[in-house]
Amino acid sequence: MEINILQWIGYAASVIIALSMTMNSIVKFRWINLIGAITFSIYGFFIGALPVGFLNGFIVCVDIYYLFKIYSKKETFETLEVRADNKYLLRFLEFHHKEIQRFFPGFSYRPEMNTISFFVLRNTAVAGLFLAHRENDNVLKVGLDYVIPEYRDFKNGRFIYMRLRKYFIENGFDLVMASGNSEKYTKYLKKLGFSKDSEGMFVKVLDKTKL
DSSP, X not given: OOOOHHHHHHHHHHHHHHHHTTOSSHHHHHHHHHHHHHHHHHHHHHTTOHHHHXXXXXXXXXXXXXXXXXXXXXXXXXXXXXXXXXXXXXXXXXXXXXXXXXXXXXXXXXXXGOSEEEEEEETTEEEEEEEEEEETTTEEEEEEEEEOGGXXXXXXXXXXXXXXXXXXXXXXXXXXXXXXXXHHHHXXXXXXXXXXXXXXXXXXXXXXXXX
16 A cells, blocks of 8 residues: 555654653753644645644644743743752662663772762752762863753753853862763763763863853
8 A cells, every 4th residue: 555745744743743742851852842743744744634733733822832831931940959968868879870871881889989079959949960070170070961851951951051150260160071982872971062082081271261
């Protein structure tokens, strides 16, 4: 049986919508759902199924509305410093162990390595955990920069590496270094301005001229 191009458009739209439903991140869900709804709307109008076209056109408007709200929403970012033996910290690491291993394979918590450790709060809700230690006096080596699925929109990273730059510099750091030990974490680092050095590490110079 021959399948025409309109049927392929319908199948593609169905796959995209189904894919959106698997996203943990609300931002990824909205973007992928938007693409699927646009495709389905086009498909509906082309085959003369006006209810399909109009319904998915409405979904497109809803996705655009919520994406606008997400990107224009003003959030309060804060850090909550924690001691190495903090019970909530240990429970957080235990609870998110599987997810942490996805992005940081082989990660093992070593409290004696903590130079800087804090939770990132967004409107007082815990959005992620940052653990790092000092190397060679002026290098901040990142051990863990974990963001829970609901907040994976790069805002945590921008807060840490841009807005906290002054804090790091005041603590004697000139360079941030991280191991890109997973594909997704590598993409995250590149998006935040890290570059790969000759030894395969990802580094970001803390620019003191922009203080």
